[in-house]
Amino acid sequence: MNVVTVSDITKVYNTGMQKGGITAVDCVSLHIESGEIFGLLGPNGAGKTTLFKMLLGITGVTSGEAMLLGYPPSNPKSRERIGYLPENHRFPEHLTGLGLLQLTGNMYKLDKEIIEKRSAELLELVDMTKWASTKMKKYSKGMLQRVGLAQAMINDPEVLFLDEPTDGVDPIGRAEIKNVMQKIRDDGKTIILNSHLLSEVEMVADRVAILQNGKLAKIGTVDEMTNKKLQYEIQAEFRETLFDIPEEIGKLQSLSRGRMVVELVDESKINWVIDSLRRKKIDIRVVKPIKITLEQSFIETVSSGKEGVS
Numbered sequence: 001m002n003v004v005t006v007s008d009i010t011k012v013y014n015t016g017m018q019k020g021g022i023t024a025v026d027c028v029s030l031h032i033e034s035g036e037i038f039g040l041l042g043p044n045g046a047g048k049t050t051l052f053k054m055l056l057g058i059t060g061v062t063s064g065e066a067m068l069l070g071y072p073p074s075n076p077k078s079r080e081r082i083g084y085l086p087e088n089h090r091f092p093e094h095l096t097g098l099g100l101l102q103l104t105g106n107m108y109k110l111d112k113e114i115i116e117k118r119s120a121e122l123l124e125l126v127d128m129t130k131w132a133s134t135k136m137k138k139y140s141k142g143m144l145q146r147v148g149l150a151q152a153m154i155n156d157p158e159v160l161f162l163d164e165p166t167d168g169v170d171p172i173g174r175a176e177i178k179n180v181m182q183k184i185r186d187d188g189k190t191i192i193l194n195s196h197l198l199s200e201v202e203m204v205a206d207r208v209a210i211l212q213n214g215k216l217a218k219i220g221t222v223d224e225m226t227n228k229k230l231q232y233e234i235q236a237e238f239r240e241t242l243f244d245i246p247e248e249i250g251k252l253q254s255l256s257r258g259r260m261v262v263e264l265v266d267e268s269k270i271n272w273v274i275d276s277l278r279r280k281k282i283d284i285r286v287v288k289p290i291k292i293t294l295e296q297s298f299i300e301t302v303s304s305g306k307e308g309v310s
């Protein structure tokens with residue numbers, strides 16, 4: 001089931017400063033499935049926050065269509081089952097962590113008992129129980145983000161929108177937030193995440209989309225993004241020039257004693273290579289796809305700048 005469907009969505013901000021306005025999101029189409037962690041990536045100003053804001057009904061859509069849990073964002077029903085951790089949020093510092101959760105619960109008009117019960121559960125989930133009665137002005141950035149995650153979940157949402165949840169958080173704090181996100185996903189919820197920290201997104205996300213200048217530059221699973229164009233490494237004891245690889249199979253990228261790299265036309269062609277090696281009685285030790293990091297994939301996409309949706 002899709003929790004988010006976006007078709008040709010566009011946002012133009014009319015600032016009066018620039019003729020024709022600023023096109024922040026430009027004809028983007030994508031869907032997000034229930035139960036996945038979906039990462040929205042892109043350089044500064046690519047349109048990530050604007051896309052969030054359109055989905056959440058915070059800013060209007062210039063053209064195209066968005067559906068969130070079966071409703072257009074302009075329908076308040078679409079927001080009943082979602083949670084949101086905004087970018088650069090400013091929670092009232094005089095409140096305690098528990099106070100913030102109570103305030104958010106009241107905004108959702110939840111019963112007092114439900115707020116009490118869920119606050120206790122959520123503070124436990126984000127490992128903030130022992131800081132529940134401490135004022136937020138004493139919290140570190142990591143603690144603020146954890147309590148921010150908890151407030152985003154007070155209404156037991158099905159979908160969580162997290163805009164830069166680990167921004168400014170140190171590595172230990174980030175690891176804790178990553179664990180909480182995984183627990184939330186394991187609980188059957190959908191997480192839609194904006195982040196600059198690609199190594200983190202790589203570890204936690206199921207699928208990612210890269211936005212660039214408001215356009216969708218690339219979308220796919222983390223695996224698809226990090227597989228280097230169907231290149232495989234084969235480790236074996238190669239003693240001689242082996243065989244020519246026909247064009248319809250792929251091409252040899254490099255061959256040295258012990259290591260061969262081939263680029264294939266499609267995945268299934270690896271069988272042809274293995275069969276050919278085995279016919280020559282070569283002992284194969286390892287066959288593995290060559291991977292790049294999500295960061296490398298991101299940089300390649302963004303610097304090529306004109307890649308179509310793949």
Ligand SMILES: Nc1ncnc2c1ncn2[C@@H]1O[C@H](COP(=O)(O)OP(=O)(O)OP(=O)(O)O)[C@@H](O)[C@H]1O
Pocket residue numbers: 013014015022023024042043044045046047048049050051087
């Ligand atoms: N309220 C606004 N009025 C006018 N222009 C805006 C407004 N909000 C965003 N923009 C512009 O729209 C573009 C996209 O901004 P947006 O904040 O969506 O990008 P982003 O990908 O979230 O960036 P970052 O990584 O810095 O958070 C930018 O050019 C930005 O200056």
Ligand SMILES: [Mg+2]
Pocket residue numbers: 048049050087194
């Ligand atoms: Mg942003």
